Amino acid sequence: MTAEMHLQRGIELAHKKAYQEAVDSLRLAIGLKPDDAEAYNSLGEVLNDMRRPADAEPYLRRAIELDPDYAAAHNNLGMALTKLTRPDEAAACFHRVTELLPDEPVAYYNLGVVLKEARRLAEAEGCLHRALKLNPDYPAAEFALGTLYLLLGQFDKGWKTYESRHKLLGFNPDIHLWQGEDLRGRKILLFQEQGFGDTLQFFRFAPRIAALADSTTLWVQKPLYRLLAASEHNVKIHAGDDIKEEFDFVATLLSLPRIFNISTAAIPGTVPYLQPDREIAARWQKTLQKTADNKRVRAGVVWAGNPHHNNDHNRSIPFQLFQQLLSINTISWISLQTGPQAGDLASCSGQVTDCGCTLSDFAETAGLIANLDLVITVDTSVAHLAGALGKKTWLLLPFMPDWRWQLDREDCPWYPTMRLFRQSRPGNWQEVLDRVKQALNDL
Known part of the structure; x- marks a missing residue:
């Protein structure tokens, strides 16, 4: 097989997530054609996918030596350096990508995310705005901007922008999304989202909903069921795969701070709001x-x-x-x-x-x-x-x-x-x- 054949086979294997076989093929490609920047970049990308950023780094640097204007290699090196907790170096890589691809929104998004990791927050905000200007329908960039605002305590902008996670996660329920309407005589279903920690943190808002609605049900992850079901908050807890009951409204736990207009000065921080059995x-x-x-x-x-x-x-x-x-x-x-x-x-x-x-x-x-x-x-x-x-x-x-x-x-x-x-x-x-x-x- 030629170097090009090994290269293409390695790329195809990587797409199938057969990573070790992909690595073997790409090493063969490099052995046959040691000046092929694409082979080095592809190997570095696969090693990144295998969570081996330290191994990926030298191959990606070699790809850039061979082709200094290779945008994909700069991008992949930035990804590796991010995982290696070297955000300023990663930012330099992503900045180079924006120079090579000035109209590419993903380049500005990646740069914005790593600038945030480096706590260069004003620069990060500017890059994320640039990504959204180039592509107004970019939920990942909008979500990153929302988390940046929340990090800074700018809850008024943060909660609104944070709603972009629904587009990012494809959340589109059949039931009407609650936006603060009168819940008297109504039944509402609250959804957990993201991780266990998010459910535990934002469960504090469920009793507030229960005080407004005729019936409140919270759909949670199974490992949380026993703990939350024992809480004395007039909230029904469901953890099955399906729910038969009909509801007037649905809401996600992490949307409740926006609906209740929670500010940094008004975070409901009374604890404990959970009790052990x-x-x-x-x-x-x-x-x-x-x-x-x-x-x-x-x-x-x-x-x-x-x-x-x-x-x-x-x-x-x-x-x-x-x-x-x-x-x-x-x-x-x-x-x-x-x-x-x-x-x-x-x-x-x-x-x-x-x-x-x-x-x-x-x-x-x-x-x-x-x-x-x-x-x-x-x-x-x-x-x-x-x-x-x-x-x-x-x-x-x-x-x-x-x-x-x-x-x-x-x-x-x-x-x-x-x-x-x-x-x-x-x-x-x-x-x-x-x-x-x-x-x-x-x-």
Whole structure:
């Protein structure tokens, strides 16, 4: 086979998500034709898709050496550098793409997103506006602009622009979308959307709807059913695959702040608005008395979120870094970590009581948290759960956090019992952990 045949085969395999076979074919193409910029770019793109940005970087740089005006290679290098938490370098790549493709809205969108990651927020806003000027029907750019406004606390513009997520996600219900109409004598269905944390955070608005409507039903993810169904808020909870009941209106939880015109000064931050099940909490109390060393402070920890989340490279802390906290022997450490990262604990046997493997749903987790003095977590649903329960919570945040945590503050208006520990530089978790260790010493 010729170099061109290996190249085309590699591209076709990548489209089929047969990534390792694609890598093999593209390496053969490069071996036969070592000056082919397209082959280097294609290999770098596949490695990006495999979540191997460090491996992708040299191939993409080689593609640019061979063809300095290769827009796709600059774009793919920008993507790799973004995943490597090097936003300023990534921004330079995306800026070059805008020079090469000045009328391409995606180029300005990518540049705007990474400038936001670099906290160059005025520049980011300008790029996103430019993307929308080039393509007014660009939900992803509109959504990014909405989250930027919310991050800055500009809720008046933010909530409105944030509605673009419906177009982005293809949300188009048959039932009339509620926009604040009179709900007396009416039935309304509330939808969860996005992740568990979003449902937990915005559940606070459901009782407000229940006070206005004749009947309020909230459709949630199954792991949340037991916890929310036990809440005393006159909200019916549904978690099945289908719902037979008919409704007059439908609304999504994350649209309620816009409809209620929630400002930064009027965030409903009263906690707790969720309560643990007493029997589950009592069972966990007995379990911890038997299994955990009973020191002065009992702290639950989560160091990693969903590995498939598109921002996991920023949100999660490598366990080899995080475990320095676990060596503080004045704390009874309780792991709330679930998922594949729970296996990280094998390297520190005896330092931590591992409860994550038995947490079947959020009702179980809430019962466990009720028996803790403190929760230390990265930005995951556990942070929202602990905050909603009114538990003392320390949240460890990347340089550019999700919009709800805003910027440059240690407190959180959504959760008054939460303290925020932020990176001052992209990717630098050590400084965050040093501040956490000092705070633990001050307890």
